[in-house]
Amino acid sequence: MTDVLLVEDDSLLREATQLSLEHYGYQVRAAADGQAGLAAFRDRVPDVAVLDVMLPRLDGVGLVRLLRAESRLPVLMVSARTDPVDVVLGLEAGADDYLTKPYDIPVLVARIRSALRRAADSARHEPQQDDPVRRFGDLSVNTASKVVRRAGRPLDLTPTERRLLLEFAAEPGVVLSRVTLLERVWDYTCGGDTRVVDVHVLRLRNKIGHDRIRTVRGFGYKLAP
Structure with missing residues (x-):
């Protein structure tokens, strides 16, 4: 059974969310404050x-x-505040996704499932000697084992960062729109906020090199071949 840690200070929302997630088959541990x-x-x-x-x-x-x-x-943040600064701060701190209150429980469940799929996809592969490796300067991406190295050293990427890089590596030089990346990486078919993409691209650039992923204004991003 999937173990969910729910941290919410609003007692009514916390209890309602816990009961709803348990109805969907999750095991939920709830806490009322950060500590x-x-x-x-x-x-x-x-x-x-x-x-x-x-x-x-x-x-x-x-x-x-x-x-x-x-x-x-995987970490999903929720907030009643919609100020872009709050959203960006949460994502830059390391959250994989965020959801604005009030939210529908089916949407929350869909986001949780998406985050778990990304984590499982990242974790299930082990390095293999014959795995295909794509190289972009000092960056190497093993598309089968999902191992990413820079200058020969493995990079510690989150599941979301790894999946994002793999999408770029699959089509080097091709511009991928923010909407396309939301659909492929976050499994959003509609309603996603493109700020999620922008912040994760920034975090990925900090790890693989700022000039490796290029911005194409008005369109999206591409990986320099």
Whole structure:
């Protein structure tokens, strides 16, 4: 059974979300503040975490930074605040996705499933000697094992960053729109916010080199062949 860590300070929303997720077959551990959420995480690492941004004692941005320092588990942030700054801060801290309140439970479940699929896809492959490797300067991408190296050293990418890079590596030199990347990487068929793409591209650039992924204004991004 999938273990979900839910950190939400609104007691009514926390209880309603927990009951709804359990109805969908998830095992849910709930916490009312950031420190309690961190303690629950360290007691047993969950399969996925759903965190509110505005939390007492330790806010969601601070919490996701601590979780990301210790684990690569998928993290989904939720918030009633729609200011782009809040969204970007959460994603730059290490969240894989975010959802604006109020949200429908089926949408939350779909986002959780998508995050878990990305994590599973990243984790199930082990390096193999005969795997195809694509090279882009000092960057090598093994498209079968999903191992990424820069200057011969393995890169520590999150599942979402890895999947994003693989999409670029599959079509080097081809411009991929933000909408296309949302559909392929985040499994969104509609309604996704392209700021998610922009922030993850920025994080990926910081790891593989800023000149490796190029912006094509008005269209999207491409990987320099």
